[in-house]
Amino acid sequence: MKSIHLLIALAVVIVWGLNFSIIKLGVSEMEPLILTGLRFLFAAIPAILFIPRPKVAWSILATYGILFGVGVWGMLTLSIHVGMSAGMASLLLQSSVFINVLLGTVFLRESLSIAKITGLLLSIIGLILIFTITDGSVTALGMILALVAAVSLSLTTLIIKTKPISEMFAFVVWSCIFAPLPLFLISYLLQGSQGFILLRQDISFLGLFSVMFQAYPVTLLGYFLWNKLTVLYPMSTMAPLTLLVPIFGFLASILFYQEPIGLTKVIAFSLIIIGLFINLADKSLMTFFTKAIAPNQ
Numbered sequence: 014m015k016s017i018h019l020l021i022a023l024a025v026v027i028v029w030g031l032n033f034s035i036i037k038l039g040v041s042e043m044e045p046l047i048l049t050g051l052r053f054l055f056a057a058i059p060a061i062l063f064i065p066r067p068k069v070a071w072s073i074l075a076t077y078g079i080l081f082g083v084g085v086w087g088m089l090t091l092s093i094h095v096g097m098s099a100g101m102a103s104l105l106l107q108s109s110v111f112i113n114v115l116l117g118t119v120f121l122r123e124s125l126s127i128a129k130i131t132g133l134l135l136s137i138i139g140l141i142l143i144f145t146i147t148d149g150s151v152t153a154l155g156m157i158l159a160l161v162a163a164v165s166l167s168l169t170t171l172i173i174k175t176k177p178i179s180e181m182f183a184f185v186v187w188s189c190i191f192a193p194l195p196l197f198l199i200s201y202l203l204q205g206s207q208g209f210i211l212l213r214q215d216i217s218f219l220g221l222f223s224v225m226f227q228a229y230p231v232t233l234l235g236y237f238l239w240n241k242l243t244v245l246y247p248m249s250t251m252a253p254l255t256l257l258v259p260i261f262g263f264l265a266s267i268l269f270y271q272e273p274i275g276l277t278k279v280i281a282f283s284l285i286i287i288g289l290f291i292n293l294a295d296k297s298l299m300t301f302f303t304k305a306i307a308p309n310q
Contacts, residue, residue: 014250018242022254025235030261032231033099034269036090039223043216044208045094046087048224050196053082055228057189066187067180074184075191077172081236082192084165086227087199088158097155100272101143103262105159107255107285108140112167120171128291136256136288142281148273173243181244182237189232256285 014022039048067074093102111133118125143151178184200208243251263282266272 014246018245021238022242022251023257025239026254026257027261028230028235030103030258030263031265032227033093033103033262034265035223035226035231036102037093037099037266037270038219039227040090040094042220042223043212044200044204045090046196046200046203047208047212048220049082049087049090049227050193050200051224052086052227052232053078053189053192053196055224056232057186057193060186060233061190064183064186065180067178067183069176069178069180069184069187073172073176074188077169077184078188078191079195080165080172081169081188083195083199085162085169087192087196088165089162092155092158092162095154095158096149096152097159098150098266098272099270100259100263100266101146101150102155102159103266104259104282104285105140105143105156106163106166107259108137108160109163109166109170109255111137112164113170113251116167116171120175132288132291134288135291136285139281139284139288142277142284146275146277146281148275148278150272170243173240178240178244181241182233185233185237185240256288259285 036048039045042048043051089102089106092105093099097105114125114129114133144156197209239251259282263272263274267274
């Protein structure tokens, strides 16, 4: 991986880590699925009026858009709404890393070495420890919703890796149009019209800020850059980098919401980070890391 690509990836994961606290801010101001629907509505419109549709089948655009909008961020936002802290939500979503590596091995025939297996197992143990946390930052329903989001995120990554997508920014923009309607519909079925009435009557600056932050730096810019890198590099290379997201997720949650940090969280978090570095120490990833920090030729 070139050094510029590594720097871009790090910038993206910082923004993504901060995003969980921004989501928590948003769900305090409006109904969670409406919040997510507005995020993708603003990401798609007016951009689709100026950006030609990518040369990708409608079925692929729709599948990706629904998985990404409803499966990943609809479920993750609901997870935070029902009691998951921003920091814990960011950590649970990273279980997609292990699913990514397995999907890459099964479907893309990417290698899975002893070092990668060891690193992944340590990180999985760390995730399992999360289920024992009792400080109020974890709920059973929240964990289930976050894990559904993780599976959905892995499936979207597989789509990016297996389909010929050359116009990545256009793909991200046009896929966003398929998320708002199902999100709004699910919100109406679960909560009725109350959320829409309150939105019309009492939309706040903080709620609008949350929507815009999620729509532009996180969704359009962040996923455009990340998907471009996903096309260039194996899933087993990109996946470990996403484990940096909860570092920034926890830091933001501690800073803005004073999330408690107990011994179990420290151990779980440490195991996950150790697993990341073991993955990076693998022979194939060591080559990537050496090239990344060395001057480009």
